[in-house]
Amino acid sequence: MQHHSLFNWISAILASLVLLFIIAPLAGMFISSSPAEIASAAMDDEIQHSIWITLAISFCGTLIFALGAVPLAWIMARRPFKGKKIVQGIIDLPVVLPHTAAGIALLGFVSRDGLLGSVAQRAGILLVNNAAGIAIAMAFVSVPFLINAAREGFAAVPERIEKAALTLGASPSRTFFTVSLPLAWRSVVSGLVMMFARGMSEFGAIVIIAYHPMTAPVMIYERFNSFGITYARPASIVFILVALVFFISFRYLASERSPINKTEDNAAD
């Protein structure tokens, strides 16, 4: 029993240290800045603009890439095929790459001479130093979060329920939209939130593809380089607060228990 208690104490202390490690720098940043500095940063047009484009581009990029990522997640959850492990490895690749290296790779792809860049330019779109380029950089590093969360959601849907829909006359696409997707919806939304959050915090890949228009992380870096930490800190605080508000709201919406699960709990009671 004593061992148990000692173990609990050590676990609690170690856990607290890790939490402190996460909280302390953030708390320190808040303590070091006066409310007036934070309010002034919040009113700064440049900061407001950079936060706005960061949120907007990450949000739009997440939705656009979801059109392909969600079906890919379903295929990964449901379809057996040769080389599936290799495909899963490719999906996870952006998570392990240094993001600046990802930026360099993407730059070759989206620049005027690149495969996508040249096609886009023919259509009159310049990807480098453009919102579209930023969205691509954000998506490159964050789309694995969506694919993997959605894949787990689809895998958790009992296959028999999908088979039942087929035997009741539904086409595979109708089965996907009326059965598989609604049942995996929470995981899909959770993946969308993670992708959005990871996209808006991206710096490494974006700074190589598009210094301008300046996203919040790039703007914070630029203020730090040009004016030092005193000027970068309030901007960081404002961005963190806004990001937290969005992240927590989306997270709350995603994790809000559906009526099915609520009634399941009641039934269990």
Next chain:
Amino acid sequence: MLQIESLSREFGSFRLDNICLEINRGDYYVLLGRSGAGKSLLLEMLCGLIKPDSGRILLNGNDITHLRVQERNIGLVFQDYALFPHLTVNDNIAFPLRVAKMQKEEIAEKVMSVAGAMSISHLLERLPVLLSGGEKQRVALARTLVTSPEILLLDEPLASVDASLKDNIKRLLRRLNRNGQTIVHVTHDFDEAISLASRVGVIHNGHIIQEGKPEEVFTHPVNRFVARYAGIKNFFRIVIDEEKGMSHGITEFGNIIHFEDQKHQGRGLVIVRSNDCELTRIRKPVPNSIMGVIDDIVPMASGYEVAVNAGDFIFAEISGREMEISGYVIGEEVWVSFRSDAVQSLNDKEDNNINNR
């Protein structure tokens, strides 16, 4: 109506092999087999969820082997019901009608009608998670029946239902069948087959090993596997020695068994039903009377099953009243006797072909 011709399909190390069946309109066909025998796979092939490697499926003379699952008009009710958890009972039942793009009024009418027939009208606004096993079963049946399937396939429909509700569901299934619904029902439960089937097929290791009317199959099992399914426990492997016009065999433990069924030559396998065995303390003057020691007494719903060790184990069923009067105890010596016409011979060759007995 439904003809299955030489249907085969390999699933890794398992193979459904050369399945041939004919199911007529109005049949209640029960496919009996252990779990892993290939019953559910066969159902999934019939409704088109799995494609066969070879063979044909004909429905009303039309080859539907390669028809898409949505176009077959064969309904399947899964063992765990597979209700859509995010839809109410009403929406579950309406699902196939909406898929068929019916008018709202027609959908509502059909849902009400089938819900009434299944006695679930009061459950229409509930989510499946709030239903009992029996209610889920009725909803799953209603959802399939609303499509008016030519054939209703049921995968272990009573396996997940409380014992107290089984009779209700059985009555419901019999009523559906009486009203003309052709049903193919797979189960591992012999009692279900007896109480529901108009025809029965026994499947084992991907083969159909016996088929026919239930009374034929269970009174004349072709081998030990089917006999076991029919609740028979007394199996004797004998060496034949013919004598005075009546066959006469010796078991490997030296017990002599007389029988009238003369299918065997040389060696053979014979069975005796437990309820044909009589237990006495004094030897009865009948050809088959074997002495042994009571090894176990097991209470049953209808009395007791007494296991007698006579070298061969012999099981005898006796009534509760007989037990009360005789007061048999474990360890005492008794005589087990049975008529020679109660001994049936089994097809030993087929028996040897059955693995995993």
